[in-house]
Amino acid sequence: MANPAHSDIIEEDAADLQFPKASGMREVNSKPDKSVLKDENLTLDSICRGCNSALIEPYIKCLVCYYTICSSCFSNGWEAAQHENNHPYRVITNEFPINKQSGWSAREELILIDALKVCGFGNWIDIVKRLPGMSPEEVEAHYMKYYIDEPSLPGLPKLESSIAVTETIYFSCKLNDVEEPPRFAPNSLNSRALAGYNAARSDFEVNFDNHAESVIADLKYDEFDEEEDDDNYNLGKSLQAAIVEGYNARLKERERRKNIIREHGLIAVRRTMLWLQRYDRTITLPVAEKLLKIMQLVNGLDLDYVMECLHHRGEIKNYISKLFEFRKNGLKHFYSVPMYQKLRNLRREQEKDRRSYASNIEQSFKNILNGSNSAAGTNNLVGNICQRKKPPPLEIEGTPCYDKLDEAEREFCSNVRIMPESYLEFKHLLITENKKMGHLRLAQARTLLKIDVNKTRKIFDFLAQLEFENAETLLISEVHLLLEHRKAQNELAEDEQEFSEVFTKSFNYTERFRKFKSKEMISAVRRISGCKIEVYSDIFGPDIFIETGNYNIWPIN
Incomplete structure (x- = not known):
């Protein structure tokens, strides 16, 4: 007799059992091993047709009308309109083994499947409670062998091999990051490099608008009375609501900025710059x-x-x-390009050597005169030439802003070794300062550019030659520079010579741009002159007259 506690399982399985209907009597097979069909016993009817009670194994099944009858009604000879007690029958039971190698009966298999549905896979301790006399290891081994590894039980679906086999996929990076997120100390170098981002909690140490909560920190929501005679109630509540709305707007702005940083990966500043x-x-x-x-x-x-x-x-x-460039140099075929580039590089190297030698020819000539009677002089000559060799021109072709320069500016940037983009920035800075102040001095240019003083002077002279400022402004700037120098009490002879050269250059620019020699220029010089201008006859010669008393500068034609 089966355990009554498992009657529900048997009843549910019995309810799903169906047999084909036939009007006549079916022939009964007399072989005992064929009297009970295994695949039909896995599902049972739920109730007895005689007493409507739950069926408990073993029970009887009529082979004519296919009624299921409990053993009690069968022993009492129960009959119905379509069922007679002399009909052939079969004894239904699930105490037979489905797989002879496993030693488990069909009833135990059904209990195992039902327990898996309720308890879940892997919960073998609770499953064993429904299968007394078995250990969790035994139940797990049975299920893995006959249901997963070697599914030989009848009715189990057959899986195709392509579903079980996973295709190998090669990745260029790790799928799972097993490393823990970095935890840098606050205010450390690494923390500042990540803008204070704390990867462990996915948030910043100091948020944007970090003191937004201070707006509502001291807000008292019960400050206004709701009585009818309180005229300030509606106004106060409206003000409080406006404060809260403003706080929410600040929080939304904070989240918006976080989303932008997260979406575009802007946490690492160095990586963004790269x-x-x-x-x-x-x-x-x-x-x-x-x-x-x-x-x-x-x-x-x-x-x-x-x-x-x-x-x-x-x-x-x-x-x-x-x-x-290739077509400008006469190239029409791509196979000529390598030879052209090779010859171009060779020509540039020769040009560098020629310029280096030309720049040191005076010193080389002196060395030749001093060391013409000794072999050591020749060695010194070679050594001096190597030491005083100027750096070669910079290759700027294809660099940013290269196409914005003309031929003269390209040659200048290459010789002075300045990138075109930096040159344009310096040029814009000097022109802007000149328009702002009305004049520009070399000392001001050195302060603005903050680069090598030699390069600053070259840029200043080159821009003056390109007429980026008129001769009037240039003359005023140089004269103003000279006047400031004359005010100094501790001037040196070298400075005097330097400023004399500057003033001479200013006069040469004035001679070049004669159309600017007007009364407007003289008035501008008067505005910037703060002391009497001395006559430099040794610099200007008899072609210029400087009236000391009236502070006038007037070139005489």
């Missing part, structure tokens, strides 16, 4: 920095798409400029 340097030769750094403003409007992929499109455009532009 990313911008990638577009230095194509988009140029100033343009790329301006494009960063659209981060607030687009996501990371869209911004990358825009930047890459502009980068590709810049590459095409540089490539076209190279083609223009």
Whole structure:
């Protein structure tokens, strides 16, 4: 007799058992091993047709009308309109083994499956409570062997091999980051490099608008009385609501900025700068920095798409400029380009050597005269030439802002070894200062540019030659510089010679731009002169007259 506690399982299985209907009597097989079908016993009817009670194994099944009858009704000879007690029958039981090798009966298999549905896979301790006399290890081993590894039980679905086998996929990076997030100390160098971002809790140590909570910290919501005679109640509540709305707006702005940082990966400042340097030769750094403003409007992929499109455009532009250069030099076929580049580099090297020798020819001639009678003089000559060799011109072709320069500016930047982008910035800075102050001095240029003083003087002279400022402003600047020098009490002979050269240069510029010799120029000189101007007849000669009393400078034609 089966355990009554498992009657519900048997009843549910019995309810699903169906047999084909037939009007006549079916022939009964007399073989005992075929009297009970295993695949039909796995599902049972739920109740007895005679007493409507739950079926408990073993029970009887009629082979004519397919009624299921409990053993009690069968022994009492129960009959119905379509069922008679002389009909052939079968004894239904699930105490037979489904797999002879396992030694488990069909009833135990059904209990195991039902327990797995309720308790879940892996919860073998609770499953064993429904299968007394078995250990968790035994139940787990049975299920893994006959249901997972070697599914041989009838009715189990057959899985195709392609589903079980996982195709090998090769990745260029790790799928799972097993490393813990970095935990840098606050105010450390690494923490500042990440803008104070705490990766362990995915937030910043100091948020944007970090003191926004102070707005509502002292807010008292019960400060106003709700009585009808209180006229300030509605006004007070409206003010409090406005304060809270303002606080919420500040929180929204904080979250918006966090989303932008997260979307575009702006936590690591150094990595962002390296990313911008990638577009230095194509988009140029100033343009790329301006494009960063659209981060607030687009996501990371869209911004990358825009930047890459502009980068590709810049590459095409540089490539076209190279083609223009090749065609300008008479090249019509690509196979001639390597030879042209080789000869061009050779010519540049020869030009560097020629310039180096030409710049030191006076010193070399002196060394030759001093050491003509000794072999050591020749060695000193070679050594001095090597020591005084100027740096070669800088290769600036294809660099950012190269196409914005004319031929003279390109040659100047190459010889002075200044990048075109830096040169344009210096030029814009000097021109802006000149327009702002009305004049520009070399000392001011040195303060503005903050680079090598020799390069500053070269840039200053070159821009003056390019007529970026008129002769009037240039003359005023140099005269003002001379006057300031004359005010000093402790001037030296070297400074005197230097400023004499500067004043001579100013006069030469004035001779070059004679149209600016007007009364307006004289008035400008009067405005900046704070002391009497002395006559430098040894500098200017008889062609210029300086009236000391009236502070006039008037070149005589």
